[in-house]
Amino acid sequence: AQTVTQSQPEMSVQEAETVTLSCTYDTSESDYYLFWYKQPPSRQMILVIRQEAYKQQNATENRFSVNFQKAAKSFSLKISDSQLGDAAMYFCAYRGPQVQGAQKLVFGQGTRLTINP
Amino acid sequence: ETGVTQTPRHLVMGMTNKKSLKCEQHLGHNAMYWYKQSAKKPLELMFVYSLEERVENNSVPSRFSPECPNSSHLFLHLHTLQPEDSALYLCASSQEGVGGPKRYEQYFGPGTRLTVT
Numbered sequence: 682a683q684t685v686t687q688s689q690p691e692m693s694v695q696e697a698e699t700v701t702l703s704c705t706y707d708t709s710e711s712d713y714y715l716f717w718y719k720q721p722p723s724r725q726m727i728l729v730i731r732q733e734a735y736k737q738q739n740a741t742e743n744r745f746s747v748n749f750q751k752a753a754k755s756f757s758l759k760i761s762d763s764q765l766g767d768a769a770m771y772f773c774a775y776r777g778p779q780v781q782g783a784q785k786l787v788f789g790q791g792t793r794l795t796i797n798p
Numbered sequence: 799e800t801g802v803t804q805t806p807r808h809l810v811m812g813m814t815n816k817k818s819l820k821c822e823q824h825l826g827h828n829a830m831y832w833y834k835q836s837a838k839k840p841l842e843l844m845f846v847y848s849l850e851e852r853v854e855n856n857s858v859p860s861r862f863s864p865e866c867p868n869s870s871h872l873f874l875h876l877h878t879l880q881p882e883d884s885a886l887y888l889c890a891s892s893q894e895g896v897g898g899p900k901r902y903e904q905y906f907g908p909g910t911r912l913t914v915t
Contacts, residue, residue: 783829
């Protein structure tokens with residue numbers, strides 16, 4: 682079964698600095714999808730960024746970028762120019778290959794990110 | 799309304815009560831999901847519906863009963879719950895199969911905070 686591991690329960694960063702959140706996963710598949718979600722105190726899960734395993738180029742969304750290392754099964758999230766509004770729980774999630782019908786996301790345990798002003 | 803909505807946002811019920819959680823997606827998606835988020839545990843998938851057909855039941859106790867009358871609505875019927883069922887229940891939707899660049903991305907509702915007394 683696929684598993685997702687986030688080894689950093691908590692992280693903190695100074696406002697305007699850069700922080701990297703780690704995620705590793707275990708799968709025997711070659712085609713899959715990886716996501717980072719953000720869950721602020723409101724508890725609303727918000728999609729931050731996605732990465733398709735077949736793409737070699739790392740995904741970027743404004744201040745958010747990933748470092749996808751397929752051989753190492755590593756998928757870290759880098760947040761540049763951290764802002765107070767970035768404070769939240771961050772979850773890494775895995776989705777298996779394209780098959781007919783829907784598939785679940787497998788989530789990591791989450792990393793709580795604190796932004797220090 | 800936009801995105802994914804859930805009602806009620808908060809629910810307190812006794813162990814002998816019967817209640818229902820409602821989810822509605824306004825994104826034109828063809829798959830819907832129920833997840834459970836407990837303290838100190840990763841998000842756990844409960845049920846998946848694809849094109850209104852249940853495709854996964856993740857060993858959930860029978861006191862939880864899902865219903866998907868159409869591709870926009872999803873219900874979770876609750877009866878004779880236990881205190882350990884207290885959690886945040888999240889609904890999500892996605893577009894599966896052939897589609898645009900946002901396919902397979904799951905979009906979440908704000909959740910229902912359930913307390914069983």
